Amino acid sequence: MKSLLWSAILVAASIVSSCQAPIQVAPIEEAGLIPLPKSINSTGKGFLLTADASIQYKGAGNKLETIANYLSDRIAPATGFEMPVSQTFGNIILEQTNGEASEAYQLTIDENEVKITSTSEAGIFYGVQTFLQLFPTEIESSYVESVDWVVPTGSIQDQPEFEYRGSMLDVARHFISIEDVKHYIDQMAKFKFNYLHLHLTDDQGWRIEIKSWPKLTEIGGSTEVGGGKGGFYTQEEYKEIVAYAADQFITVVPEVDMPGHTNAALASYGELNPGVNLPDGDVSTMVEGKIDFDILDKNPVPAELYSGIEVGFSTLATNKERTYQFVEDVIREISEITPGPYFHIGGDESHVTEKPDYIYFVERVQELVQKYGKINVGWDEIATSKLLPGTISQFWAEEENAKLTKEQGNKILMSPAKRTYLDMQYDSTTRIGLHWAAYIELEDSYKWDPSTYVEGINKFDILGVEAPLWTETVTNRADIEYMTFPRLAAIAEVAWSTKDLRSWEDFQRRIAIQGKRWDINKIGFYRSPQVNW
Template sequence: MKHSFQIIAALVAFSISSCQAPNAVPLDQTGIIPIPSFLSSSSGSFELSSGSSVQLVGSGEDLKRVGNYLAENLRPATGYDIPVGTDTGDLILELVAGEASEKYSVEIKSDWIKISSTSAAGLYYGMQTLIKAFPAEIENTSVVDYDWVVSEGKIEDEPEFAYRGAMLDVARHFISMEDVKHYIDQMASLKFNFLHLHLTDDQGWRIEIKSWPKLTEIGGKTEVGGTEGGFFTQEDYAEIITYAAERFITVVPEIDMPGHTNAALASYGELNPGVNLPNGDFATMNEGKIDFDILDKNPQPAEIYTGIEVGFSTFATNKEITYTFVEDVIRELVELTPGPYIHIGGDESHVTEKEDYIYFIERVQEIVSKYGKKSIGWDEIATAKLSPGSVAQFWALEENAKFAIEQGNQILMSPAKRAYLDMQYDSTSTLGLHWAAYIELDDAYNWDPATYSEGINKSDILGVEAPLWTETITDRADIEYMAFPRLTALAEVAWSSNERRNWEDFQKRIAIQGKRWDIKGVGFYRSPKVNW
């Protein structure tokens, strides 16, 4: 009799345990990137089921969109319907009262998960964290037989810097709208909130300006190496803006000037400074040199350029037509761009006389301000007088960054030796350049913007941006190989506090992220610094 009782008790215990959710990986071992401000696990787990649904607490289209994103991310691998509504649900998105911020919390219990924030953006970032708390197999686009469990626990999180950006150079090689959107998707999963599009350079003009149509007809037709270029129509650009905004990413368009302007000079000769000769003729400048074969009373268009050298081109800074042109371009861009910034370039303008450069930068800032926007420029712009609110993007010279700080302006941190995604990983890399440094994954991760340069304090820093220049990069595969995993490291530099970041821990978490990339078909660089 006693033996029969023991058998029955064992069967009951088995029945109870089989109804409980399977064991889940503790939250601190799930590979969440960027690392949250606070994270704790407890015993027990939540299991997503065929009856799971998303409940929206609050109102607004942004809240609905985040709820739909959460469901859309969970449906393919699970095969579950996961409806979205306001009545009931075990996946709760709660928009709470208070000053809107990007701060969020995630609370996970055995029978529900709640993400809370005072803004839809905060809920979106919480959603991205939750997705990374699920097993990596959740990234599959078709149904997988798996236990969809998350450890019970609590996450509290907020970003270290307000501006967390990535720059994509679509000028050296044109990058299609579809590939830009793909890049936006990867950025969004890492909580970036600014996309800087480098739209113009010596090799190509990539944005339609209706008042100056030759910019794309001529300046947009080629690229580095002489292959066919391309450009975004204003409708294309507006579509990118919308796509990014839906993911809480603001687009910052860049028109690089007064240097890096050969594509514009090839389109409109009147913008070319040239050289006035003693006999009254005019010699046109081509690639920074006087072209004595082109002598005329009026400047002629420059030749199209498909190389990768820099510093040879400049606008005519002493002509009113130049400022008419700049204002037309800025005006059309502003009409299309809801974000607060217009990037005016300003780097490597080596053939522009210093006095002319300063006059140009100060006047262009006035034009940007006239249309209600703030200017961002590469750190050289700080050698001129900066308008209130203008931002200097530190990429090369600490001295320039300090000039900006002395004027009461903020810095965007993009030191080429740490943040440039086009730098080669090592001497065996087949893509990229190495004029600044070789940047392995640990180099991209192991630095603190607030202590990188003496004299630049955290209060001086608006944020961090990771630029990807495309002299050697032609397509999505190249972009993925150069950006990942380093963009992930820089996402954590921008989002997480230096005290929370740890290289040995990141090595483990990035390996888990690698599994997600493999599932999603992202062709990343398998750094030897990580046990993939």
């Protein structure tokens, strides 16, 4: 009966609408869409969302109803419209069609109806994000606004340039709460990112519960940069983050950095430790300037907890079977609660690990990751070892390592520090951040092409793009927002939109519109002087 009543209302609304003059609105091209769609065709009219609107979902996907409810929930606060969701009727239609699953989608809007179609649920979700960006910026408000909720008519055909579009959040240097990680996921989803890389361990903290090695969090999770109390996620809390991300079509990639960046683990379990080699030069168990492994095998010494920001001084004992039992246990427990395909093994800045030991370690750990059904990812240094087929090398610094990756037939994840590192200062006056790689203004984040950045590396060699946020100087949500935005939006367009469509001048206009949305959401972004906000 309810279905028949709603059908009658919609028919009546359609009749009334047909008697009214066409609604005029600025074309789709003038909206602040980020990332820029592949193809736009405007028809110069408008679709007016009213209180009698409803959402229909069609198709076999299990998450279609969830997406429909997400759209309804996003629209309700500002409009006051409680839009019903059903499989039987609606003038906003989300339809999963038959065919090979693809992130591509089509958004079609006329004066009476909105339709988003894709062969995948993810594609539907991305179409929803585009649709929401076509509304007046007041749609972001948490209270009812007196606005005509008109979106421009026309059609959009869209698909991503790269299959992997990610951001990394370092929760090890400073512990980031579950609520703030979820907030970060919410912002990523709006720009069609699909991977969240969590840097879970480092010298300053171990942030994930490992039940077979409880001291990792008891001791290793007890501090952070600056000497704060640190923190960690229980496995149940980690699963909560993974599930929350999955609801927005974002896959979590866990990272356990090794054999370097491991001081928190070495402080927790002395038997993993070949020696204590802190940045101040206080080196334990040294013989003629080298670590004496024989002495330490007999009398392992835990490292001291560390809360500075220097790198490259720690290493696991690569010659002990106990180390590989530890590594396997960690991989096994995290893999069991991570449904995504990737496991990140770190591998960067292991300066005190002898090169043959480093290569042996990386090659052996790759086998362990594969044993538990995951695909290896590591920072570009791992390409100096023999990579297993499928292993991904994440380029951040050494172009030669990217070339070594390609020579071995493996894919590259592009994260050049000079373009994508969100912890780099905008300029010399930026209140937090570092600048060892570069000062990175908004234009620097936007004006580069992953397919030509490294000579000899082309689009075929690249899995995707990732923007890391390291947290040596980042302590809370306000810091995250300030360093991330607007640069993350620029990286989103680099990862999604083809180079021939991208224009810095047009992006300057569109990011200014996005800035109004951030203002409404009270996101404290950096107001780059390169943009007329």
